[in-house]
Amino acid sequence: xTEIKYVIKDEMGIHARPAGELVKACxxxxxxxxxxxxxxxxxxxxxxGVMSLGVKCGQEIVMTFDxxxxxxxxxxxxxxxxxxx
Amino acid sequence: MEYQGKCVFNGIAIGRIAIYDKGxxxxxQTTITDTAAxxxxxxxxxEEAKSQLAKLxxxxxxxxxxxNAAILEVHQMMLDDLDYIESITNMIESQKVNAEYAVSxxxxxxxxxxxSMDDDYMKARAADVKDISTRVIGVLTGRGNGGxxxxxxxxxxxxxxxxxxxxxxxxxKVLGFVTRFGSSNSHTAILARTMxxxxxSSVDFPSDCNGKMGIVDGNKGILIIDPPMSVIDxxxxxxxxxxxxxxxxxxxxxxxxxxxDGKTIHLYANIGGxxxxxxxxxxxxxxxxxxxxxxxxxxxxTYPSEEEQFKAYKTVAENMAGKKVVIRTLDIGADKQVxxxxxxxxxxxxxxYRAIRICLDRVHVFKTQLRALYxxxxxxxxxxxxxxxxxxxxxIRIKEIIAEVKSELKAEGVPYKDCEIGxxxxxxxxxxxxxxxxxxxxxxxxxxxxxxxxxxxxxxxNAALDNIYDSHHPALMKMLQxxxxxxxxxxxxxxxxxxxxxxxxxxxEFLKMGFDELSVSPSMVLKVRAKIRETDVSKL
Numbered sequence: 001x002t003e004i005k006y007v008i009k010d011e012m013g014i015h016a017r018p019a020g021e022l023v024k025a026c027x028x029x030x031x032x033x034x035x036x037x038x039x040x041x042x043x044x045x046x047x048x049g050v051m052s053l054g055v056k057c058g059q060e061i062v063m064t065f066d067x068x069x070x071x072x073x074x075x076x077x078x079x080x081x082x083x084x085x
Numbered sequence: 086m087e088y089q090g091k092c093v094f095n096g097i098a099i100g101r102i103a104i105y106d107k108g109x110x111x112x113x114q115t116t117i118t119d120t121a122a123x124x125x126x127x128x129x130x131x132e133e134a135k136s137q138l139a140k141l142x143x144x145x146x147x148x149x150x151x152x153n154a155a156i157l158e159v160h161q162m163m164l165d166d167l168d169y170i171e172s173i174t175n176m177i178e179s180q181k182v183n184a185e186y187a188v189s190x191x192x193x194x195x196x197x198x199x200x201s202m203d204d205d206y207m208k209a210r211a212a213d214v215k216d217i218s219t220r221v222i223g224v225l226t227g228r229g230n231g232g233x234x235x236x237x238x239x240x241x242x243x244x245x246x247x248x249x250x251x252x253x254x255x256x257x258k259v260l261g262f263v264t265r266f267g268s269s270n271s272h273t274a275i276l277a278r279t280m281x282x283x284x285x286s287s288v289d290f291p292s293d294c295n296g297k298m299g300i301v302d303g304n305k306g307i308l309i310i311d312p313p314m315s316v317i318d319x320x321x322x323x324x325x326x327x328x329x330x331x332x333x334x335x336x337x338x339x340x341x342x343x344x345x346d347g348k349t350i351h352l353y354a355n356i357g358g359x360x361x362x363x364x365x366x367x368x369x370x371x372x373x374x375x376x377x378x379x380x381x382x383x384x385x386x387t388y389p390s391e392e393e394q395f396k397a398y399k400t401v402a403e404n405m406a407g408k409k410v411v412i413r414t415l416d417i418g419a420d421k422q423v424x425x426x427x428x429x430x431x432x433x434x435x436x437x438y439r440a441i442r443i444c445l446d447r448v449h450v451f452k453t454q455l456r457a458l459y460x461x462x463x464x465x466x467x468x469x470x471x472x473x474x475x476x477x478x479x480x481i482r483i484k485e486i487i488a489e490v491k492s493e494l495k496a497e498g499v500p501y502k503d504c505e506i507g508x509x510x511x512x513x514x515x516x517x518x519x520x521x522x523x524x525x526x527x528x529x530x531x532x533x534x535x536x537x538x539x540x541x542x543x544x545x546x547n548a549a550l551d552n553i554y555d556s557h558h559p560a561l562m563k564m565l566q567x568x569x570x571x572x573x574x575x576x577x578x579x580x581x582x583x584x585x586x587x588x589x590x591x592x593x594e595f596l597k598m599g600f601d602e603l604s605v606s607p608s609m610v611l612k613v614r615a616k617i618r619e620t621d622v623s624k625l
Contacts, residue, residue, distance in 0.1 A: 009392060015206055016213070020159040047159070048166045048195060048214075054204045 002065040002074040006081045013056035018084050023047045025080050031067030033077070090263065090288030092306040094277035097324045098240055098261030099317065102299040102310065104292070105243035105250070112189040112222060120178045127173055127184040130224040135161050137220065138249065145252045149276060157249060160217050169195060185225045192218025216247040240299045240308075242290055251276050261301035263288050263308050278363060281331070334611045338369035342614055344596060345621040352614055353409065353604040355582055359397050362404045364607040369614070372409035374530065374604020375470070375582035376401060378454065382417055387425050388450060394457035402465025411468045411530065411582075411604070413509065414454055416440045435538065435546075440473035445482055455490045459501040468505040470530060475514040480525045507577070511535035516564045519571025529572045530604065533583025537561060556585055562594070569599045580604060592616040597625045 008014060014022065026033045026044040033044040037059060042049035044063060055061055065074045117123045138161045145154035163169065169191060176187035196211040196218075238258050243250075245266045251273055262273050262284040277284035283303025290308060300309040300320050309316065342352040353374030354365040365373060381389040381397060402410050417423055418439020431437040444451035458469055471483055487506070494501050510516060511532030523529065533556065538545045540561055543554050565581075572579040580602030585591065587605035592613060595603060605613055 011393075011396075012206065013204070016159045016210060017155045020155070020162050023162060043167075046166050046168050047162045048168050051207065051210060052198055052202070054202045054207045056204065 002070045004063050004065075004074050004078050004081075005060055006063070006078070006085070007060045008055055008057050008085050010085045011057050013059070014050065014053070014061075014085060016051065019047055019050045021084060022077075022080065023050055025077060026073075029065075029069055029073035029076075031065050031070045031073050033066075033073065034064045036062050036064075086291075086310050088288050088290055088308045088310070090285040090306050090308060092303050093262070093274045093284035093286050094282070095303040096261070096281065096283035096301075097303065097320060097327055098283050098301040099320055099324060100260045100299065101237065101239050102242055102294050102297050103239035104295045105241055105246065107219070112185045113183075114186040115183045116181055117177075117183055118181070120181060123177045123184050124174050126225065127177065127188065127221075130184065130221050131164055131170070133224045134217065134220045135164050137224075138164070138217075141249055141252045148252065154252075156213070157252070160213060160249060163213065163217050164221070185222050188218050188221050188225070212245070212247055216249055220249070240301055242288075242294070246273050256280060261285075261303070263290060263301060265289060278367070334368075337611045337614050337618070340369075340614065340618065342371070342617050344617060345619065346623045348596060348622050350596060350600065350617060351409075351580070351602040352610060352617065353411070353580075353602060354607045354610055355604050356401075356607070359400050361607065362401055365405070365610075368607045368610040370607060370610045372411075372466075373401070373405060374409075374411050374580055374602055376410055376412040378412055378415055379417060379421055382415060382423050382426075383421065385425075388453070391453045391457045391460075394454060395460050398458055398461035398467065399464045402461055402467050405465060407466050409466050409468060411470050411507070411528075412458060413470045413472055414441070414451070414458075415444060416472045418443060435535075435544065441471050441479060441483070442473065444471075445479060448486060451486060452490060455487060456494065459487075459490055459494055459504070460499055462502040462504045463500040467502070468507060468528070470507045470509060470528075472509045472532070473511060473535075474508045474522065475512050477518065477521055477525065480508065480522060484525060509582075510568050511539070511583075513540050513564070516567055516571075519568050520574050523572050523575025523577040526577060528577050529568060529579045530582045530602070531565065531568055531580070533561075533581060533585035536564065536583070537585075540564065556588070557591070565595075565600075566598050573599065578602060587613060589613060589616040593620045593622070593625055596620055596622050 010018065023045055034041045035044040035050055035053065036042065037053045037055050040053060042053055044050060063077060138157050142154055142157040142161070145157055172191045172194070173184070173187045176182055176190060177184060192214055195214040199211040199214060200208055202208055238260050240261045240263065241259050242263045243265070245264050246262070259280070259282065261282050262277055264273060264286045265288060266286070273284055273286070283301045285301060285303060285306055285308060288308050290310070294310050297311050298317070300312050300317070302309070302320070341349065343349045351372065352370060353372040354368065354370035355375040355377070356362065356365060356373055357377045358380045381394055398412060416439070417426055418428060418434060418437060422428065426443070428438060458467065461467060474480060491501065505527040507526050507528035507530060508515070508522060509532045510519065510529045512535070515522060516536070519529065534545065537554070537556050537558070541554065541558060543550050545554060569579050578601040581595065581600060582604040586603040587609040589612060596617070603613060
């Protein structure tokens with residue numbers, strides 16, 4: 001399992017549009033990807049769940065990648081977060 | 086009866102009122118026996134809803150742009166959300182209910198989840214879930230998605246309009262928008278602006294006014310229901326005037342800034358915030374000649390971060406899509422005070438510790454802004470301008486700091502462009518040194534307000550001196566000519582971004598002097614353009 005942590009810089013937090021982009025990016029990988037905030041974990045490939053975390057600017061998220069291509073998925077998603085959020 | 090609201094977009098509309106039909110009438114619960122067939126019915130309705138949304142997305146791209154259209158793409162993803170789908174299919178299978186009912190209940194449940202969040206933005210997402218559910222139900226029942234129940238164009242009243250609703254409206258049937266809620270619904274606002282029709286929000290209209298005569302006065306922010314004939318006549322007159330004025334200006338909007346004898350000049354607009362870009366484009370300015378960066382500092386309770394600044398600059402550069410954007414570095418001090426800068430009280434702040442003087446003293450503040458500017462430069466056509474220059478020494482120091490910033494960015498692998506740099510000419514010292522200063526920079530822009538007060542030694546805040554404050558003073562006119570000549574000798578382009586630039590009694594004079602650019606407030610662009618186009622410089 002690979003894990004990454006990231007503190008959201010986007011002022012709006014993970015709002016609808018980036019949540020959609022994140023889900024789309026995650027859906028491209030075969031491994032299981034979870035996103036969690038304050039211990040509450042959601043499937044990162046499901047947009048309603050990701051949005052329901054209500055992640056705001058300055059909050060830390062933890063993402064875990066488990067399974068096929070997990071290292072590649074983690075680095076791609078890390079770059080995505082850095083650029084978009 | 087008059088109903089006061091908030092103005093979203095100005096203008097006047099006169100016509101029949103229609104209340105928006107949401108098309109989400111009550112959903113009946115029925116018991117089904119063939120659950121597999123019912124799930125299949127839901128699946129195909131969901132696919133149809135998605136393909137409707139895909140079409141709406143394409144339509145919205147054209148009407149409101151990519152950023153605003155994106156929500157419709159999110160809606161498509163929500164329809165594919167497994168939690169949402171599983172909840173619906175589970176309900177159909179375990180409770181043997183019809184698809185309409187399962188979709189309606191699931192939509193309500195998810196909407197409730199969002200509505201209960203402690204975040205206003207996420208609360209608003211409840212409407213998105215309801216919106217997609219209504220669409221699927223509309224497909225299932227064959228009832229469609231609501232809309233306008235009228236053959237003639239109407240004033241459309243609604244509690245609120247979801248993005249997908251505004252996009253699928255038949256635009257030829259809408260004279261104006263009035264919503265009860267949703268002042269922040271930028272979709273209605275953007276749509277009203279692109280359609281050039283009035284829009285109001287926060288209007289508490291009665292629900293029994295369907296089909297009555299109405300008037301929307303977007304200038305005053307009022308909706309009038311059942312107006313007497315005399316008021317209708319009065320508004321017809323206003324409407325005709327508005328149309329005539331708009332037609333005149335629209336004709337000029339895409340016209341070139343060229344004189345009768347073929348001399349061209351760049352006509353740009355001055356802005357003070359990211360939100361002003363829309364009015365720049367609406368009024369047909371071909372660039373931004375002065376973007377005052379102070380708002381970032383004035384609206385903040387602490388020094389704005391590099392990231393915050395970068396975002397604001399990048400947004401403006403991107404929205405202007407390759408057109409020139411001249412951003413002026415911080416001009417705090419004098420009449421613009423900010424607590425956290427902790428500036429000492431001064432006897433004569435106009436001549437005191439301000440603008441570039443603060444920047445060159447507090448280099449870290451300056452560098453943060455320059456880093457943000459250079460990072461943003463990669464995304465458009467940004468030029469950087471420095472205020473309150475009086476000496477070559479200052480410009481040399483600025484360029485040293487710029488070189489440091491660039492080499493830092495390069496080392497970090499952050500992309501940037503080599504922007505044009507320029508200075509404000511707003512002190513008599515800079516006028517006298519125009520030719521010398523021009524060797525270090527690419528352009529000049531004259532700040533006529535400060536230049537006038539420094540040249541005439543008249544405090545512009547002192548009302549008692551208004552009668553001798555003469556912005557057409559011959560000394561100033563001579564200086565303007567010196568600035569143009571000095572700048573051109575050193576290969577700079579020269580413009581005006583002060584209030585005088587919009588003074589149409591001087592437009593022909595500026596053209597004769599040889600100015601390359603005028604930057605005026607967005608609302609003045611078309612008036613100055615009209616003046617430029619009727620001037621013949623060869624006959625002056």
